[in-house]
Amino acid sequence: xxxLAAARLPESEQPLPVVRSxxxxxxxxxxxxxxxxxxxxxxxxxxxxxxxxxxxxxxxxLADQVVASVFVNPTQFAPHEDFDxxxxxxxxxxxxxxxxxxxxxxxxxxxxxxxxxxxxxISVGGPAExxxxxxxxxxxxxxxxxxxKLFLQAQPDVAVFGEKDYQQLMVIRRFAxxxxxxxxxxGLPTVREADGLAMSSRNAYLSADERARAPELNRALLDxxxxxxxxxxxxxxxxxxRARITAAGFGSIDYVELRDxxxxxxxxxxxxPARLLAAAWMGKARLIDNVPVLPx
Amino acid sequence: xxxLAAARLPESEQPLPVVRSxxxxxxxxxxxxxxxxxxxxxxxxxxxxxxxxxxxxxxxxLADQVVASVFVNPTQFAPHEDFDxxxxxxxxxxxxxxxxxxxxxxxxxxxxxxxxxxxxxISVGGPAExxxxxxxxxxxxxxxxxxxKLFLQAQPDVAVFGEKDYQQLMVIRRFAxxxxxxxxxxGLPTVREADGLAMSSRNAYLSADERARAPELNRALLDxxxxxxxxxxxxxxxxxxRARITAAGFGSIDYVELRDxxxxxxxxxxxxPARLLAAAWMGKARLIDNVPVLPx
Numbered sequence: 186x187x188x189l190a191a192a193r194l195p196e197s198e199q200p201l202p203v204v205r206s207x208x209x210x211x212x213x214x215x216x217x218x219x220x221x222x223x224x225x226x227x228x229x230x231x232x233x234x235x236x237x238x239x240x241x242x243x244x245x246x247l248a249d250q251v252v253a254s255v256f257v258n259p260t261q262f263a264p265h266e267d268f269d270x271x272x273x274x275x276x277x278x279x280x281x282x283x284x285x286x287x288x289x290x291x292x293x294x295x296x297x298x299x300x301x302x303x304x305x306x307i308s309v310g311g312p313a314e315x316x317x318x319x320x321x322x323x324x325x326x327x328x329x330x331x332x333x334k335l336f337l338q339a340q341p342d343v344a345v346f347g348e349k350d351y352q353q354l355m356v357i358r359r360f361a362x363x364x365x366x367x368x369x370x371x372g373l374p375t376v377r378e379a380d381g382l383a384m385s386s387r388n389a390y391l392s393a394d395e396r397a398r399a400p401e402l403n404r405a406l407l408d409x410x411x412x413x414x415x416x417x418x419x420x421x422x423x424x425x426x427r428a429r430i431t432a433a434g435f436g437s438i439d440y441v442e443l444r445d446x447x448x449x450x451x452x453x454x455x456x457x458p459a460r461l462l463a464a465a466w467m468g469k470a471r472l473i474d475n476v477p478v479l480p481x
Numbered sequence: 482x483x484x485l486a487a488a489r490l491p492e493s494e495q496p497l498p499v500v501r502s503x504x505x506x507x508x509x510x511x512x513x514x515x516x517x518x519x520x521x522x523x524x525x526x527x528x529x530x531x532x533x534x535x536x537x538x539x540x541x542x543l544a545d546q547v548v549a550s551v552f553v554n555p556t557q558f559a560p561h562e563d564f565d566x567x568x569x570x571x572x573x574x575x576x577x578x579x580x581x582x583x584x585x586x587x588x589x590x591x592x593x594x595x596x597x598x599x600x601x602x603i604s605v606g607g608p609a610e611x612x613x614x615x616x617x618x619x620x621x622x623x624x625x626x627x628x629x630k631l632f633l634q635a636q637p638d639v640a641v642f643g644e645k646d647y648q649q650l651m652v653i654r655r656f657a658x659x660x661x662x663x664x665x666x667x668g669l670p671t672v673r674e675a676d677g678l679a680m681s682s683r684n685a686y687l688s689a690d691e692r693a694r695a696p697e698l699n700r701a702l703l704d705x706x707x708x709x710x711x712x713x714x715x716x717x718x719x720x721x722x723r724a725r726i727t728a729a730g731f732g733s734i735d736y737v738e739l740r741d742x743x744x745x746x747x748x749x750x751x752x753x754p755a756r757l758l759a760a761a762w763m764g765k766a767r768l769i770d771n772v773p774v775l776p777x
Contacts, residue, residue, distance in 0.1 A: 302607055307604075308603075308604070311600030312600070313600070337660060
């Protein structure tokens with residue numbers, strides 16, 4: 186092999202180009218747009234797993250060029266939450282993104298995102314009310330702020346988010362519509378481990394024993410969704426989910442709720458498409474999961 | 482004259498095209514951009530006077546095509562304020578805009594701007610604190626929301642606002658920067674009547690006697706700005722302004738303040754470019770005005 190051949194690595198092994206400034210990001214996206222190419226954005230907080238990579242692969246189906254952002258956003262963490270210990274591994278993330286076919290990594294600094302004198306906040310009601318909005322009151326305002334910024338920095342045609350954060354997806358759709366942000370928002374079904382546990386960067390906080398117990402959350406939700414789709418009343422079914430995951434070793438349960446699939450208004454029975462959502466603590470990890478409820 | 486010649490009115494007498502939906506607005510702006518033309522937006526609440534028309538003429542200097550929006554935005558009025566009686570005259574506004582060289586009127590309905598389920602709000606600190614932010618706590622959040630929407634609906638290259646609403650201009654610059662909205666924000670010095678009164682749609686609320694007294698606000702500010710530029714201390718100078726406009730017949734004085742020209746932080750002396758700002762009531766009209774203070 187010549188050294189030239191060695192330099193020509195397959196696309197999946199090329200190092201991923203990275204930009205850190207809005208100007209560099211916009212220059213690249215504008216160049217793609219001038220060439221008539223469409224652009225998708227996959228916003229992440231890094232600590233990438235196969236769920237994120239599925240978003241990148243979906244983005245490649247939806248657009249010609251894919252930008253992934255990696256930014257652990259301080260404004261969506263409360264002071265007592267895990268901002269400082271949230272896992273960070275840019276080199277590893279970059280390799281994974283390249284292997285999934287991503288074309289550009291956007292990894293800005295906190296200072297670039299929130300410069301001196303930053304004074305603007307966004308709040309969302311409606312779908313942001315209740316569920317995680319009750320237990321993490323800081324979160325959706327922070328998500329709305331950083332996603333608005335990422336959308337307006339990158340100006341992609343489409344952005345892809347996972348249904349694992351279903352409430353977040355509905356919140357993003359709502360403020361993107363309300364603010365007339367010209368980006369299409371696409372959701373992708375949750376990617377799961379073989380035993381059903383929803384992939385999450387926070388699964389890294391689980392001990393081996395906790396990891397073995399954690400899939401019971403998804404199993405309980407799936408069984409409950411079947412009962413609800415058959416017309417069962419939510420109150421009884423949700424109580425059974427709580428009992429079952431408590432028996433499996435979950436500690437504090439933040440919520441188990443049935444909501445309308447589009448508006449996230451609470452419902453007592455699934456008379457049209459609904460969503461069953463839960464958040465509960467396993468050891469030091471707050472796990473969330475949700476499943477569709479489609480009445481027959 | 483033939484009827485054909487009669488149909489070919491000079492540009493200034495052609496009826497102004499109007500769009501009412503975001504889709505129609507975006508289609509026109511996108512067509513201009515495809516043709517390599519730049520686009521300026523002039524957001525207004527209608528009730529147009531020569532100050533607005535100066536914004537349109539400035540917009541023509543800055544861009545190839547000019548869109549003016551006319552929308553009396555309910556979210557920036559408190560319940561007790563003058564949203565219902567705010568003057569509305571679309572036909573008159575349209576004629577004036579055409580005469581100033583505007584190319585398109587965007588006049589959406591309240592329902593189109595704030596559809597069913599609208600749930601998003603924007604808040605701004607920094608330059609929005611104090612001054613009008615104290616006396617009209619609802620206003621700058623409402624301005625930030627509607628201007629963000631107008632910017633993202635129209636996607637112009639540049640937008641033009643009057644310095645008559647100086648605090649508003651600084652607030653718009655701040656949230657546009659903070660949210661990375663890709664629009665350049667330009668300010669234009671206040672347009673005044675021959676006697677110095679700042680042009681304002683609310684001047685229509687003045688009786689003939691009040692109208693005759695109102696210019697004293699500007700005169701007092703100009704004299705004070707000279708003293709401040711010469712190094713005088715703000716406290717004494719501002720007190721003199723209050724006494725003088727009270728003597729001229731102004732009733733309640735909301736504020737007379739000296740602020741840094743860029744950050745709007747309160748200052749006690751003009752050691753670098755500052756701004757002298759005031760709001761006071763003359764009869765039923767709340768009048769605002771401001772002047773630059775440029776230390777020698």
